[in-house]
Amino acid sequence: MKALFKHLNFHPCGSTLLAVLLAIPQIPLQESISSQKVLAQQTSCPAGTTQATLNWGTTNFQTANFNQTFDIGGVSTSFQMTENPAGFIRDQSPENSPGNLGAVPYGVAPGPYGGINSPYLRWGIDATQSPQGSATLTITFARPVTLPVPLTFLDVDRDRPDEPPFQDQITVTAFNQGQNVPVTLTNIGSGAVNQIVNGNIARGADPRVLPGNATNNSNVGNVFATFAQPVTQIQIIYQSGPLYTEGQPTFTAPQQDETIGLADITICAPSATGSIGDTVFNDTNSNGLQDPGEPGVGNVLLTLTLPGPDGQLGTADDTTQTTNTNANGNYSFSNLPAGPYRVTVTPPFNLPDVTTGGGRQTDVTLNPGQSLDNVDFGLRRPPGGAIGDLVFIDRNSNGSPDTGETGIANVTLTLRNNIGQVVATTRTDNNGNYLFTGLQPGNYTVEVTQPSDFTATTNTTLTVNLTEPNSENLNIDFGFRPGQAGASGETNLRIVKRITNALRNGQPINGISFNTFINDPNSNDDDRLQQAGRSPVGQINLQPPLNSGDQVEYTVYFLADGTQQLQNTRLCDLIPTGTSYVSNSLSVDGINNQGQFLSPLAPLQDFADICGGSNNQGAVVVGPANIPGGQTGLIRFRVTVD
Structure with a gap:
């Protein structure tokens, strides 16, 4: 997936009209869904886990709802049903559906079925009309799980004596974070009315084995699925199998709708979760311990690295999560299963050195239910004096950094002696901060190199006197406002579009960072927004394939690059094909117009010329609005993958 962007310029005046159509990133849709597998029949649960069962009889399952999520022992588990063609999941005789499932026979029905006298998940196909269609159930677990008891599928059989030949057929696949995991299907053996094909396909026996059609009280049509490793997703495709007439393969429709069932699901869920945390502190005496009087450091970024399915840190399947310390320097990562972890600290600009033993990262092993509350990090400034602070966008030109005035990244500063x-040179970080350290007492000057397209609002050279050893002056600020002094007044609207989040089952998809600035070498617009303090963080390309139901967040960053006001500005972003707008997800910052979503095929009105004249999927529109020179802002919304 790629987020595209463009740069426009024009002369602002009272009659100016700016029309912007944003390019549409394409989302790669994933046709098959990843999963993981389990250990075999009747395996024991790994250490730190216990059996947990989803009982259909006690589950609040919504009949005919194709996307639902349930909790199995603390593991979020989603059930997604898809049909091909549309309407293939149907019952032509809904009055006969057990459990009053109605015309869409997908839901929990009472037993007996498959010889099991308890509720089960039932779904059917309209094979009388479309024998070559399919109904696909995808089960997705929020974390890898072992299935200690095989999945049991009910009533995989063949035709009754009073109907033409027909076969139920199921194909079961599973994956581990996108890696295929072998599936083994078995039946009851002697007396079974189905057959196993290629290990993971089961269908009604051909030639027909009496009685052919399994009755509700019989288990002769049941099929059992076991998995070789822990799983994250399982996919079951239900369709009519290939039959033979006079030796030639063909599809023959039965005289009734066909159904199968799924019994209760048992997994190995974490029996106890733990936590990792402690304190990030200012280690003023550099002894690696937090002594009395050494304060915690707030707003420090911590990153927790979790091993992937291979159980090893430092490999490609690792995932991460982040947090920041509170005002007292405390942090915690919670709800963690047992296993190895790595904690990494990102020191702030004014305390760049780490004094505790492992440096910036510490590896730990968490036992089931354990709280590791001793993973601390000491930070310090190197010995000697220090000079530094901030290079910032001074929007009101008062020479002081005010609330909402952001730093300018990648600005060069030079330190000279008397x-x-x-003595030294440095550059500002992504937040506009800089620091010179290890300085002897004496008189110094700090000189800032004026960034392009900015005008200074403070002196660009400032004098500092360090009178004592280890003294510091961390208030040496330099302010700039956007636009060149004496420029003609032409203002450019610079726009950068990024993907800033991707959600699955309401949770961010692991392994993707949206909090860093990625420079696009083909454009200067992202650099310009970075300098202006509106860092366009997010992804340009989204590599992991997305599943139906996933949500994608887009952010459109903008900068009115100049001193003149942009008038009557309008923007349009068409919703990408294959997605749907998430209701009430639109937010706008920096423009005195909150925008609106135009539903698919709705009249575009004043936006027709900039939306390309079409509105097949819907459109996000903002404006008309006036944008002051130097103003930054963003437009953000989400879509759901169809």
């Missing part, structure tokens, strides 16, 4: 010799 005779003008260069």
Whole structure:
């Protein structure tokens, strides 16, 4: 998936009309869904886990709802049903559907069925009309799980004596974070009315084995699925199997709708979760311990690395999560299963050194239910004096950094001694901060190199006197406002579009970072927004395939690059094909117009010229609005993959 962007410029005046159509990133849709597998029949649960069962009889399952999520022992588990063609999941005689499932026979029905006298998940196909269609159930677990008891499928059989030849057929696949895992299907053996094909396909026996059609009280049509490893997703495709007439393969429709069932599901769920955390502190005496009087450091970024399915840190399947310390320097990662972890600290600009033993990262092993509350990090400034602070966008030109005025990244600063010799040079970080350390007492000057397309609002050279050893002055700020002094007044609207989140089952998809600035070498617009303090963080390309039901968040960053006001500005972003707008997800910052969503095929009105004249999927529109020179802002919304 790629987020495209464009750069426009024009002359602002009272009659100016700016029309912007944003390019549409394409989302790669994933046709098959990843999963993981389990250990074999009747395996024991791994250490730190216990059996947990989803009982259909006690589950609040919504009949005919094709997308639902349930909790199995603390593991979020989603059930997604898809049909091909549309309407293939149907019952032509809904009055006969057990459990009053109605014309769409997908839901929990009472037993007996498959010889099991308890509720089960039932779904059927309209094989009388479309024998070559399919109904696919995808089960997705929020974390890898072992299935200690085989999945049991009910009533996989063949025709009754009073109908033409027909076969139920199921194909079961499973994956481990996108890696295929072998599936083994078995039946009851002697007396079974079905057959196993290629290990993971089961269908009604051909030639027909009496009685052919399994009765509700009989288990002769049941099929059992076991998995070789823990699973994250399982896919079951239900369709009519290939039959033979006079030696030639063909599809023959039965005289009734066909159904199968799924019995209760048992997994190995974490029996106890733990936590990792402690304190990030200012280690003023550099002894690696937090002594009395050494304060915690707030708003420090911590990253927790979790091993993937291979159980090893430092490999490609690792995932991460992040948090920041609170005002007292405390942090915690919670709800963690047992296993190895890595904690990494990102020191702030003014405390760059780590004094505790492992440096910036520490590896730990968490036992089931354990709270590791001793993973701390000491930070310090190197010995000697220090000078630094902030290079910022001074929007009101008052020479001081005010609330909402952001830093400018990648600006060069030069430190000179009292005779003008260069002592050191440095650049501001992504937040506009800089720091010179290890300085002896004396007189210094700090000189900032003016960034392009900015005008200074403070002196660009400031004098600092460090009178004592280890003294510091961390208030040496430099302010700039957007636009060149004496420029003609032409203002450019710079726009950058990024993917800033991807959600599955309401949770961010693991392994994707949306909090970093990625420079696109083909455009200067993202650099310009970065300098202006509106860092366009997010992904340009989204590599992991997305599943139906996943949500994608788009953010459109903008900068009115100049001193003149942009008038009557309008923007349009068409919803990508294969997705649907998420209701009430639109937010706008930096424009005095909150925008609106135009539903598919709705009249585009004043936006027809900039939306390309079409509105097949819907459109996000903002404006008309006036944008002051130097203003930054964003437009953000989400879509759901169809």
